[in-house]
Amino acid sequence: MNPVAAAELRTLVLRAQDGEVEAFERLVDLTQGRLFRTAFMLLGDRQDAEDTVQESLLLAWRRLHMLEKPDAFGGWLTRICVRRATDLGRQRARRATDVTATEDLEKLPYAAGAAPAAYGTAASGTTGATAYGTSPEHTAIVDAQLGALTRVLGSIDPDLRACWVLREIDGLTYDEIARTLAITEPTVRGRLARARSLIIRRMDEWR
Amino acid sequence: MPIDPDTDAEITDEATEKRYRELVDTVVRQWNDLEAAGDRSVQLSAEVLTGLKDAVRADARHGPQVEMPPTDAGPWTTSELALRTLVRHAVDAVPDALSLRTSFDYADGEGRTRGRPDRITCRISASTRTPNLPALGEAVRTAVATACQDELALAAPAIDVHIEDLHER
C-alpha cells in the first residue's frame, strides 16, 4: 500500500475508533471488494461470501476499540474474514458428509467430495449458470478461466485452498499467511506447494 | 520430481508452469479490472452494503454517561460518544487540523455515571502546509475549550493536544 493510502487508512481507523460512523463506512467502502474476493475464492458461493463479509465487517466495528495498532487494521480484518469463511466452509463440509443423494451433493458448493461442476450450480442458484450469475443486478460475465479455477479450488482441501488464495489472489507474504491462519511458516510453504501441484494437475485434467 | 527450494513445490515443466502463471495472473487482473470499473458482480451488492451500514449505525457504542453542569431547568448527562463527537467537530473546524482520537479523564462520579471531564486529550493530524505547529496546537486547544463552554457550559478542563500525524490537504 502506498504511504498516502496507508496514512488515510490509519486516520480513518482512529476516527472510527473515536466513534465516527462515517469513517467506518469509508473503511467498509475501501475494504469490502478485497474481502469479498477472498471470501468468494474460499467459499465458491456469492451469497455465502456476502454473508461472511457482512458479518466480518460488523464484528470489526464492534471490536474496533480493541485494536491497539491502527496500522494493523488490514491484516486484522483479513484474519476475521478468513476465519469466518473457514468456519462456514467447515460447517458446509460437515453437512455434506450427512448427505447421501448424489444430486444433493452436487448442489453444495465446495462440499467435501462434491463434483467440480457443483460449484457453478450452487454459486448462481440456477443450473448451469456461472459464478457471477445472470440476475439483472449483476453484469453477466462468463469467464471460462475463473470458472475453471474455482471448480478446481472447490476440489482441494480447504486448508490448502486457504493458503493458496491468500498467496496467489491476495498476495500475502508467507509470514502474513502464517499469522492469518495461525500456523507456522513451514506449514504455509508445505500447504502452498501441495495446493499448487494439485491445481496444476487438475487444470491439466480438465482442459 | 525436483523440488524448488524457494517454494517446496514440485518443479513442473516450463510450459505447465507458464500456463499456471498465466491463468492466475489473468484471473487476478480481470477481477482487478472489474473492481476498478465498479462492476457490482465482484463486490457486495448494494442491498447488503446498505444493510451493513445500517447495522453499524444502530450499533453505536455510546460509552458511559458523563455528568454535565445542570441547566437552569434541571440536571443532565451526556454519553462519551456525544462528547467525542463535539470535540471532533471543534478540532475539524480548525484550518489544517484533523481530529484522530479523543480521550477524557473524569472527576469521580456517582455509580456508573462519570464525573465532569477534567482533562481532554486530543490526538490530531496536522496538514503538511501548517506554517506553525505550536500555533496550530494552541488554536485547537482554544477551539475545544470554546466548544466545551458554548455547547456544555463546561468551564476549562485541561486540554492536551498531541500532533501525531501529518496529512496532505
Add this chain to the structure above:
Amino acid sequence: MSADETADQTTDRTAAGTPDTSAEVPSQVPAEPTLQPTTSDRLVGVVTAVPGVSGIEPGIATTVGAIDARLRRSPDRYARYGLVVDADTGTATVEVALDGTRPVREVVADVQRAVAAAVAEVGVLDEPLRVHVRVQSVTTPGITHG
C-alpha cells in the same frame, strides 16, 4: 411553538427519524389525573418538537424503567423506551439524540422545560417535575447555530 401547541401534534419520532402515526388526544382531563399512555405519548411529541432534537434514543436507563413500569402497572408511572416519568418521585428521564443545529445545553434546557410543562398540564404533581436529560448522541458533520 409552545409546548401546548406541540403537544397536540402527538407525533412519535425515533432517533432514526421515521415519523409514526399520531395518537388520539383526549377531549377532557380525567377526573383523577394519571399518566395514561395515550396522554403520555404527548410527551414524546413534546420532546421531538424541540428544535435541535433529532429523536428519542433509548438507552439502558429508560429501557430498565420501561420494563419495570409494565410489571408494576402503576398509574402514576409511565415508561416507554427513551422516556420514563415517575410521579411518585416527581422525576422524569428522557434519552435523546441531537442534530447539532443548536448548542447542546440550550436544547437540553428546552427539553426539560417542555416536559415539565406538559406533565404540569395533566395535574398529577404538586411540585414541578425534575427532568433529567441524557444526551445519547449528537449527529451531523458541521454544527451550525442560529
